[in-house]
Amino acid sequence: MSETLVSVQDMKVHFPIKRGVFFDKTVGYVYAVDGVDLEIKRGETYGLVGESGCGKSTLGRAMLRLNEPTAGKMVFDGQDFSALKGEDLRKMRRRIQMVFQDPLSSLDPRQSVESILIEGLRAHGMDKSKEETNKRLRELLSAVGLPHTSLRKYPHEFSGGQRQRIGIARALALEPDLIVADEPVSALDVSVQAQVVNLMEELQQQFGLTYLVIAHDLAVVKHISDRVGVMYLGGLVEEAASEDLYEEPLHPYTRALLSAIPVPDPVVEDRRERILLAGDLPSPANPPTGCRFHTRCPWKQASRCDTERPVLRELKPGHKVACHYAEQIRSGEIQPHEVKPILIEEGDGLTPDVPLVGPASVTEALNP
Amino acid sequence: MALLEVRDLTVVFQRKGEEPFRAVDGVSFDVEPGQTVGLVGESGCGKSVTSLAIMGLLPKRGAKITGTVSYDGTDLLKLSDKEMRDRRGRDLGMVFQDPLSSLNPVVPIGLQVTEVLERHRGLARKEAMIEAKDLLDKVGIPDPNRRLKEYPHQLSGGMRQRALIAIALACRPKLLIADEPTTALDVTIQAQILSLMKELVQDLGTALVMITHDLGVVAGLCDEVNVLYGGKVVEKAMRHPLFAEPRHPYTHGLLASIPRLDAARHDKLTPIKGSVADNIPWTSACAFAPRCPNALDICRTETPAEEDQLGRLLRCHNPVVPGTPAAEEVSV
Amino acid sequence: MLRYTIRRLIQLVGVVLVLSLLLFSWMRLLPGGPVSALLGDRSTPEKAAELTKQLGLDQPIFIQYFKFLGRAATGDFGVSTGVQPGDSALDIFLQRFPATIELSFFAIIIAIAVGVPLGYLAAKRRGGWFDNFSVIGSLIGVAVPVFFLAYVLKDAASVGLGLPSQGRQGDINATRVTGFFTLDGILTGEFDATLDALEHLILPSIALATIPFAVIFRITRAAVLDVLDEDFVRTAESKGLTASVIRRRHVLRNAMLPVVTTIGLQTGALLSGAVLTEKVFSIPGVGQALAIGFERRDYPVLLLLIIMATIVYVVVNLLVDLSYALIDPRIRTR
Amino acid sequence: LSGCAQSQRDSGGGGQQGGTLTFGAAGAPKLFDPFYATDGETFRVARQMYEGLVGFKPGTAEVEPALADKYEPSADGKTWTFTLKENVKFHDGTAFNAEAVCFNFERWYNQKGAGQSDAVSQYWLDNFGGFKGTPDKPSLYKSCTAKDAKTAVIELNEVTSQFPSVLGFTSFSISSPEALKKYDADNVQAAGDAFTFPAYANEHPTGTGPFKFGKYDKANNTVELVRNDDYHGSKAKLDKIVFKIIPDETARKQALKAGDIDGYDLPNAADWAGLKSDGFNVAIRPAFNVFYVGINQKNNPKLADLKVRQALMYAINREQLVKSQLPEGAKVATQFMPDTVNGYNKSITEVKYDLDKAKSLLAEAGASDLTLKFYWPSEVTRPYMPSPKDLFGAISGDLQKAGIKIDVVTKPWNGGYLTDVDQGIPDLFLLGWTGDNGTAHNWVGTFFGRTDNRFNTGVSAWGNSLKDDLAKANSEPDEAKRTALYEEINKKIMDQYLPAIPISHSPPALVLKSDIKGVVPSPLTDEKFGPASKG
């Protein structure tokens, strides 16, 4: 058994932007994920952070083949998961499960907890006998800390935290190797977040799970993960063990990100020096050339940053960074300078076509 | 005298066929000129309702407001609709949570800025435009002349929030209420906006009421912090003592349950058990009692009174003794 | 914008072709049709067969269709067999179109003039008796069959109010210039003719306006309710703006967006309703021609009028969408 | 009835001069050339502008001289000599004479291409047969010779009872040869699914009648005729007639009440009383039609049994039907023609409603569980059939009482009904006939003159003999003998054949404002507005 469970190689997901007079032509792409390599070791938790729209969820979904990747592959436990088709793919899905951000919308409101949990078992022929299944359901519920009486209830009868537990139980039911959790706690109240975070950690120990946790909250990711990858505009800019990353962020973006996160401690806050980034995240439909971050980078150097896209390279053992000048920045050779914010055009993204004509009848017109 | 004195502010929502609902329950706080006061608490604890009550923006029907909100000595709650209109935007500014939906999508940014200038400063459109340009410049919007003509959807999230701030500050109000101004934004943008607000408030000497659920934001910004739970202030203190020694079990629990960036990995988090849905009404108990690790019997039978304890206000029968670690997690 | 317009126009051509092919072939498959219309009750099987051959109705349908398209390209859409037997279908359409436009125009004006303010007030007083009353009223408006209402209006109002119970038959005492009864009088300075024409339009346009009114009212109400809940209205309030600026600039300007779309869609209801209203008030418009065409199975006229109705409907909606884009910057900049 | 007509004619004499009569028409005239006309709305307009060699006496179906002062048949009945009126001018000022008459006959006979179509020259085809150069379709017409300016001789190939009364049909009105030539009158084209007509038919109708063509205002849906001041007879009193097209019957009624029009045709029988009490003149025409329940013997062999057909007749309560559903003045029909037609047999007794008899006849025929496919037409009203649905309701109700099961089929008149009836698909159907002229041949001859008719009389042996009898009667030149032959045929039809069940003759009406005088209701709907006056 090799140490690596998942290996993502040069994964790309480009969503076409369609336009046309009569037939839809592809006039461009949203480069949601644009060349990501990463490896997740068995039993570890890999955290993925980045700003909204940088492609975290898309990467997660592409790995699960919920979106078809444009290029690249994912090797899972030595098998090329990206090449699987039909029934093979479906069977393999058992081993990779997902937990979603919005616990309510990820649960079918019309299914009871029982049928939510059984559905996966049935799809993989794991509900052999009634008793066994019942036993399994009870185990699952106690594993995620829900009372047994929950089985007959429906998702709306639970609180947010409890729903997320149901979602986790659903993923657990299939005894997966990998769980991809896309913002598992960001929809939860702060006081409840910790419950779910703790639960996930316990379950990992109990069942030897491997996690890929996606979140925009670096504090949460850092807390839960062994290794953290930082994404910016479709690419991975830095990857390191979580402590390492906080101790010594190497990429300018990571530095700025870390300095921006407020800490609930006035003493720390008063001392902190912020690196304020100018401007906004560029549109993934029109990413900057060269280093994606160069438009906002306070350490940006002439020419190279605009033209050459830096690759992820190992600077320290286990610490990778995608910056041409990481060493110089680390050593203080290059000092930050002021950056003029660049205007970011919003809008011209994805517009569903306006239908030919609108509602047909009075009643439809009455229902806007 | 404080600039804003909120005393016993209570908002009761009465809907047909439903129990009356006390969204805000006897909240009192003061804001001095130039001071920043934070209101924190989880979703639904009454932060927004408080701010809307101060601004007189709650619906006339269905919401019963009692208490006093005195601004510069006048009770805002007693003002007529017309008088309140004259004050809003001039004396009191407000910034809302969602910058996209808070801007009118079919009116150019410029007009949305100038209309408030025209209204309160009596400027003509032309003069107002010049002033608006300066304002946008001040809040850090590049190329303001062009932006004035654009519509909200053409701006990015951060720019929109800057525009909203420009609108709120256009008439140099003495009091600015910011209701979660950064919640919808990414961290790097959030940092920009927070530092902008800090700067502006300092420059203009504006008093700021900062509403947020993010304790981190409060820690860096506010002078005084009010922690709300179920519509009541459960703990009120200056920020240093509050974060150093949270006394109310709720404050304490909150701080213990948030992962900290500067904490070591695998420091176990200590969540608060249950969820806000487990609230019980304040009428004859402590609303937090069902979730409270320190709960005593009295907590379920008697509403705790607000007590002044060493410069902080506390509403608890059994406060946390400083220095105790957070209680162990109890399974739900 | 231009690209969008062209795209829609091309789509329109496609729709018209498909629709005309469908209608044409279906009509040809039906019994009766031109032969039985021409021969009437004196027809015999031989006569019918001979005439069928003479008219080329025995050829395969697609050949007939292409011939039809060829003739249509020269403006010949066939000859009426029932509405105005012997007249060219195109003439019938052209003669009658102004009357229908006029009627629909007044109807939609009434619907807008009453529906929008009422909708705004109802939304403002949500849940109050005025709101409930007008909502139920609008629902009744939808539930009443148009033609029944037309009859009632015609009988009741013409007796009670002395209003003319008929549409203008065409004997307006003014020189015809445009074909629009109301306009011609103004153009030629014969204002009493215009007044007379207007008087004749009152009842029919009220009858025709009910459904668009109900829809516009409800959409306005819903849109205003939606907008009143929007954050930007709260922002506007927080700026201390006057109530009238908030109403005009912030509430109505946004609420009008769905209303404008709806007005476009009401062309459909108007065209359908005109069939019924014009029949009841015997207004010599396209609607009446359609009604008679349906009754007498005048296929050439039906084919043309239905296609024209489609074109009008789609074009009006296109115009509405374009004007929508003019008032909604979110679309304009696309 | 005739008394009523009489009084009208009298009152017509003293009317005022001038004014405009506005008449509500149900439809637009297709064209104005009467030769190509086939429908009543067109004829109504053409009739005011044209005259034929002969005409019909106002208020009757009797032939009287018109443009011809006199006419004489030869002994064998095949050569007819017409002596023409003199000093008659067409509207274009050209002279009416024998040349013009022969020009018209030759024009009719020489139709080419689309002009030969059934849908175009229907009246010619029905009454004169084929054209020049159609050997498979022989023509009744042989030649026309202008002996001198006032004498035209017309030769026929055969003898028919119809001649010369057919010449009274508006279709065979005499047009100005000059105008015909100038406006390319014969240039009819089949275009797509219809025909297009030349300028003569559309804009330049030129006859000799008391009114001239004014204009057809398509925008306003009106046709305007103006007085012909050079009319050879007594000149029209009205300045103008305006035909205003109001397709909706209720709308016509209201237009009349509102004073927008002075009269309209075919008011709904249910409105007669109301209109009268409102002071309008409801002019009831003599009933010159027959309404019958057609029986098709082809599909159901039971129907070939006379007893079954008689049972049907006994089962229908015709008296009740006439009373409840038909307008004032309607009568139960004893045979297939009204009593004003020569050949009507007075001795045929009316069969009374007798349910028991019907049942027993059915039982005798072994047809007690008869199921019949009964057709009725939707979307139509005819003078003989004012409300097909209600009539059908009553008749089918009666038949059901006699134990006959009905399979109801409805099709639009022009959307399958006539086609199906022609193709013999129904067992029973509602139909009728409005006479064109007073000859018996126009009635029974039309119905049963062939064996592959709508009743499929050829199925029974008597079908052929009936056909032969009819042909014989038609070619009998002697009027008295001919009448006797027809009377006999009528008797046989009713007693021995019963190919269909005659139900009723119902009078159509015409409503006019009371100040309109001089319009004589005609059984042939041949009302002339020439003598009419207003006020």
Place this chain on the structure above:
Amino acid sequence: MALGVSKKEKIDGLADSAGVSLAASAWKRLRRSPVFITGAVIIGIFIVISLLSPWLAPHSPSEPMLIDQVVKARNEIPPAQPGHPLGGDLQGRDFFSRLLVGSQQTLIVGVGATLIGLTGGLILGTLAGAIGGWVDSAVMRLVDVMLSLPSLLLAFSIAAMFARPSQFTVILAVAIVQIPVFARLLRGSMLAQRHSDHVLAATALGVKKGAIVFRHMLPNSLSPVIVQSTLVLATAIIEAAALSFLGLGNPDDRLPEWGQMLGDVQNVFDTHPHLAAWPAVCIIIVALGFTLMGETLREALDPKNRR
């Protein structure tokens, strides 16, 4: 609003933690809504009457028992009399019985048209929404063509194109018009479902595609369709009446339908208004009942109104 101005999702889990499902809370609100109750009561009574009408009707609706009192020539029809509370119609049939029986036929037309429209729409909408790709495009182009014609005009045209009009053709004409409406509605919510998290979750679980469509997507897309059906019932009845008015209705009036009764008497509207008024009022009340129910249902199920 047509152009979804997407509000950023609120970052809180509490808005929905009230612990009540949409349906349950909707029902709670509906039970208290006088408008809904009015609608429901109307419809309840209507359905009961129409189901029982063959037994409730004192006479046969098709027997011209009062024919001897009909005199068309004098425009006389049987007046109200003992045993015939509303008198007779133009053919001497008992008007009251016809009205009662009419309720049944009206129900048949309404329900028939709605069901056919619904089925057609469900098939098209499911195909388009579940399969996507060119199937979706093809179906939607078809829907576009149908929607390019004003609805009632489409119904008129379809009805005029049947060689032999009957109750069925009326139902079909009205139903076909509704197909694109249902199809679009269903496709819209199916598409939304397709990208929803719980469908993704099911896919990730390895549930088969068919099962996802029929167990998750379809059931969750139905509620707008059901609401629409209620409203369509009302329109169907009114549109059927309009067809009759134009002479495109069912010509066989032995078993009457209200719209047909109304359409048939247009010529005597001024002299015997009650012949038109009774069926018209019935139609208005029933259509109003369905509309009240549909509108309140729609409002109740609208998540916006949930608080």
